[in-house]
Amino acid sequence: MSDSRVPFSEIYLATEPYVKSVGQVRIGASGIGWKAAEGESEALQGVNIPGLSLPSGMLALQREDLRRLQWQRVARGYGLRIYTKSGTLHKLDGFTADDYELLRDAVKRFFSGLTLEVRDISLKGWNWGKTDFEGSDMSFRVDNRPMFDLPMAYVSNTNLANKNEVSVEFQPPRNAASAAAAGGKGMKRKGAPDELVEVRFYVPGTIATGAAIPAASKDGGEAMSVDGEDGEKSEGDDDEEVSAAAAFHEAIKNAADLGQVSGDSIVQFPDILCLTPRGRYGIDMFSNFLRLRGKTYDYKIPYDNVQRLFLVSKPDELHM
Numbered sequence: 001m002s003d004s005r006v007p008f009s010e011i012y013l014a015t016e017p018y019v020k021s022v023g024q025v026r027i028g029a030s031g032i033g034w035k036a037a038e039g040e041s042e043a044l045q046g047v048n049i050p051g052l053s054l055p056s057g058m059l060a061l062q063r064e065d066l067r068r069l070q071w072q073r074v075a076r077g078y079g080l081r082i083y084t085k086s087g088t089l090h091k092l093d094g095f096t097a098d099d100y101e102l103l104r105d106a107v108k109r110f111f112s113g114l115t116l117e118v119r120d121i122s123l124k125g126w127n128w129g130k131t132d133f134e135g136s137d138m139s140f141r142v143d144n145r146p147m148f149d150l151p152m153a154y155v156s157n158t159n160l161a162n163k164n165e166v167s168v169e170f171q172p173p174r175n176a177a178s179a180a181a182a183g184g185k186g187m188k189r190k191g192a193p194d195e196l197v198e199v200r201f202y203v204p205g206t207i208a209t210g211a212a213i214p215a216a217s218k219d220g221g222e223a224m225s226v227d228g229e230d231g232e233k234s235e236g237d238d239d240e241e242v243s244a245a246a247a248f249h250e251a252i253k254n255a256a257d258l259g260q261v262s263g264d265s266i267v268q269f270p271d272i273l274c275l276t277p278r279g280r281y282g283i284d285m286f287s288n289f290l291r292l293r294g295k296t297y298d299y300k301i302p303y304d305n306v307q308r309l310f311l312v313s314k315p316d317e318l319h320m
Contacts, residue, residue, distance in 0.1 A: 004028070006106040008099060012076055013059065014091040015049050017154075023057065025080075025092055027106045031066065032082065034059040034092060050088045061090065069107055071100060072119035081119065087135050122147040131201070131248070133255050150199070155256035158249060159297045166201045166249045171302060203245040258300070 005028035013021050013034055021043040023036040036044060041057030052059045061082060068083035076093040078100065083089055095103065104116045122129075122145035129142040138150045156171035252258070269283040274292070282293040292299040313319070 006102060008095060008103070010094050012093045013044075013049075014074075014076075014079065014093045015089070016047055019043060019047060021057070022094070027103070027110060029063065029110045031063040032061045049090075050084075050086065051090070059090070063111060066111060066114060068117070069111075069114055070117045070119040071095075071103070073121055083135060089135050089137060120145050133251060136255070138252070138255065152252070152255040152257075155252065155258065156302070157298065157300045158252045158256070158258060160245060160249050161200060163243060164202055164204050164245050166203060166245050166252070167198060168201070168252060169198050170196055171300075171305075201245075201248065203243075203248045205244045206241040207244050207247055209240045209242055258298075 005026040008025040008027075010022055011025045011034065013019060013023065013036070021036050021040045023034055023040060026033045026035075036057030041055055044052065044054060044057050049059065051061055061084065065084045065086060066082065067085045068081075070081040070083075072079055072081065074093050078095040078097060079091055079093040080095065080103070081089060081091055100116075107114055107116045122142040124142055124147075126142045126147075129140055129147065132139045132141060133152075136151060136153050138152055139146045140148050140150070150168070150170075154170050155168055157169040159167050161167045265284040265286055267285050269285075271280050272283050273279075274281050277292070277294070277297065277299065279294055281299075284291045284293065288304075289300055289302045292301070
């Protein structure tokens with residue numbers, strides 16, 4: 001008997017932002033596949049998504065690489081979140097409520113050992129809760145339900161704004177932003193009225209250094225949880241205490257790969273006096289960005305964000 005597949009039409013590939021490409025999903029014993037509809041593969045050119053073949057616009061996820069499947073409410077109806085063993089999170093949006101039972105039965109039929117989990121979103125609107133790191137995402141949870149997710153791959157910088165406050169800055173992924181700037185079909189960044197560029201977290205209290213695990217595991221397992229209450233030190237624990245904000249800051253740096261810059265810098269300028277931001281910073285220049293390293297703050301500036309450069313002289317006319 002031939003292997004029958006369960007199809008779903010008008011499904012959007014939502015793994016990357018600014019990509020609006022619709023296609024068809026098929027689920028079978030070999031895994032999950034998504035194929036862009038006719039004329040829609042143009043929206044994917046220049047986008048680097050693991051498992052996506054170009055220019056055909058075919059996404060193939062093998063059964064043995066699937067780790068977790070979740071169903072949740074999204075802006076385009078309902079969505080399927082696919083966690084892979086390699087640490088990638090794929091998102092498919094555009095399902096209807098009636099598709100749930102069909103999709104659940106298909107997962108039960110074809111993928112032994114996996115179930116379709118229902119991910120209930122918190123709608124309370126509270127601004128305090130817990131943060132969990134899983135794979136390449138950070139989830140903000142209220143009453144053990146996710147309220148929103150922040151993809152760590154899009155974090156460009158994070159700083160300790162003060163003793164209890166952590167700022168997180170976002171930059172669109174280079175491949176999506178470049179493709180959008182080039183006029184790629186389906187990438188509507190310039191037409192979007194609003195875009196999140198920074199969020200700040202208030203993290204009070206202290207935790208023991210032994211409890212500060214500052215990274216999410218590559219296989220998608222949870223590695224750290226920080227809540228909005230004062231940390232407690234267990235009795236008999238002699239570990240040195242650090243602020244919960246500092247531990248949270250380190251967790252974001254590691255999850256977003258900001259702690260260590262891959263590759264060698266092209267040139268370095270140590271101890272440069274800067275007017276804005278004020279202070280002395282080391283300047284490291286890489287192929288796609290430059291980094292300002294200070295005692296308290298670090299800044300990462302992509303060259304794509306630089307519009308103009310000015311060379312001005314000091315009053316002595318000897319120095320620049």
